[in-house]
Amino acid sequence: MSKILIVDDDIASCRTLQLHLGTQGHQVQTAHSVDDGLAAAQQEVPELVILDIRMPGKSGLEGLPEFKRRFPHTHIIMITAFHDMDSTIDAMQKGAEDYIHKPIDIDELEGSIDKICRPIKPEEQLLAANSQDGANPLSMVGRSRAMKEVFKTIGLVAKSPATVLITGESGTGKELVARAIHRASNRPNGPFVAINCAALVDTLLESDMFGHEKGSFTGATGQQEGKFALTHGGSIFLDEIGEMSPTMRAKLLRVLQYKEFTPLGAKKAQTTDARIIAATNIDLSANVADGSFREDLFYRLQVINIHLPPLRERKEDLMDLIQTLLCRINKELHRNVSHIAKDILGCFESYHWPGNVRELENILMKAVALSTGDTITQSHLPIGVCSNPACNSSLESLNEKPADTWSLEEMEQIHITRVLEACNWHKGHACDILGISRPRLRRMIKQYRLAEPVDISDIEENNDTENAGHSH
Numbered sequence: 001m002s003k004i005l006i007v008d009d010d011i012a013s014c015r016t017l018q019l020h021l022g023t024q025g026h027q028v029q030t031a032h033s034v035d036d037g038l039a040a041a042q043q044e045v046p047e048l049v050i051l052d053i054r055m056p057g058k059s060g061l062e063g064l065p066e067f068k069r070r071f072p073h074t075h076i077i078m079i080t081a082f083h084d085m086d087s088t089i090d091a092m093q094k095g096a097e098d099y100i101h102k103p104i105d106i107d108e109l110e111g112s113i114d115k116i117c118r119p120i121k122p123e124e125q126l127l128a129a130n131s132q133d134g135a136n137p138l139s140m141v142g143r144s145r146a147m148k149e150v151f152k153t154i155g156l157v158a159k160s161p162a163t164v165l166i167t168g169e170s171g172t173g174k175e176l177v178a179r180a181i182h183r184a185s186n187r188p189n190g191p192f193v194a195i196n197c198a199a200l201v202d203t204l205l206e207s208d209m210f211g212h213e214k215g216s217f218t219g220a221t222g223q224q225e226g227k228f229a230l231t232h233g234g235s236i237f238l239d240e241i242g243e244m245s246p247t248m249r250a251k252l253l254r255v256l257q258y259k260e261f262t263p264l265g266a267k268k269a270q271t272t273d274a275r276i277i278a279a280t281n282i283d284l285s286a287n288v289a290d291g292s293f294r295e296d297l298f299y300r301l302q303v304i305n306i307h308l309p310p311l312r313e314r315k316e317d318l319m320d321l322i323q324t325l326l327c328r329i330n331k332e333l334h335r336n337v338s339h340i341a342k343d344i345l346g347c348f349e350s351y352h353w354p355g356n357v358r359e360l361e362n363i364l365m366k367a368v369a370l371s372t373g374d375t376i377t378q379s380h381l382p383i384g385v386c387s388n389p390a391c392n393s394s395l396e397s398l399n400e401k402p403a404d405t406w407s408l409e410e411m412e413q414i415h416i417t418r419v420l421e422a423c424n425w426h427k428g429h430a431c432d433i434l435g436i437s438r439p440r441l442r443r444m445i446k447q448y449r450l451a452e453p454v455d456i457s458d459i460e461e462n463n464d465t466e467n468a469g470h471s472h
Contacts, residue, residue: 041070051078311359312352319345
């Protein structure tokens with residue numbers, strides 16, 4: 001088993017983890033500040049450090065580089081009560097090997113420890129060595145396992161000059177990922193230029209990308225630089241790359257191979273140092289197989305692939321997305337719609353979301369515009385979002401059934417709901433009454449799709465308070 005050091009100012013959390021990991025055969029030490037942790041590690045070097053991010057004095061993110069400098073062969077798992085992309089990417093770039101949110105899922109932690117502490121292959125050591133310091137990217141929202149993997153990948157590859165292909169359905173946020181890569185790269189102060197490859201005909205697209213000389217085509221009344229020339233020292237984002245014509249694909253392949261291009265009507269080639277990031281909602285590998293997309297271009301584009309999951313596969317992110325989008329929409333529309341009716345959350349979890357996050361933002365935008373108070377209700381939603389049969393079998397219809405016809409599961413659902421409402425959704429009090437643990441209560445809330453109204457104003461106030469204080 002492994003020597004593990006837990007560094008967390010929450011003494012109770014430290015003790016709980018120490019006892020649990022001790023029963024698994026690990027040798028576990030604890031420390032309650034970064035400086036104490038460094039001193040403990042100096043006396044007996046651990047194989048693994050579990051490091052909290054926010055602590056009084058030096059933060060875990062500030063201490064992480066020092067741990068890696070002094071103990072280069074020690075693995076580090078970051079833990080935090082905060083769910084934000086900035087910290088995840090920063091931690092991964094500074095050398096952390098995983099990032100786990102509080103309250104800690106013991107199964108997730110044990111799985112991470114098993115993966116990290118197993119014998120490491122030489123090629124895996126090379127991957128770990130690629131983590132580097134970097135700047136904060138644009139914020140994205142997601143606490144699901146799939147999105148955390150996206151954040152980690154961005155942190156690992158952002159500083160590499162390698163071409164990145166971002167794949168995923170329309171509306172999943174591919175441009176946000178591209179901007180995050182740029183902001184976390186070695187060239188964050190350089191330009192970020194986006195081109196929609198499906199929006200222009202070939203001549204205009206070629207001119208837009210590579211520029212043109214005067215008279216090179218009808219309407220070319222003067223010389224114009226293209227976006228590859230304008231993106232010197234920056235990143236160029238080629239959206240909808242799968243819609244590009246075969247002619248333009250051949251020209252782009254030359255840019256990828258030789259870092260040079262020729263403006264329309266020009267005789268001399270120009271060079272570019274732009275970092276290329278491409279995106280598509282098309283399965284390019286299938287197009288390569290049927291001959292409709294160049295194989296050599298596909299492999300040049302997909303040096304690194306980041307796949308964004310559709311919203312229907314990351315519904316645990318819905319609450320965070322709703323809160324974030326509502327805050328943004330309220331600011332844009334100068335409104336204060338800060339609540340959502342309980343039944344809407346069940347509808348959202350049952351809905352398929354063909355338009356992904358973009359559809360969710362559109363629905364919330366319309367709902368805020370249509371609302372006359374501070375609460376979004378089903379009447380503000382488009383027909384179809386709440387027409388799923390699973391949503392309609394709500395507690396209201398269940399209460400109309402005779403009690404002696406309820407199943408055991410239905411009785412449990414009714415009872416948990418009534419206890420939560422009686423406690424005003426104070427989960428600690430509800431657990432005391434029900435005689436169950438918080439993790440079990442959370443699983444039941446998720447199982448029965450129960451949700452309290454979301455108060456965005458409270459969230460903003462809490463965030464301000466947390467940012468001024470310290471996390472446990």
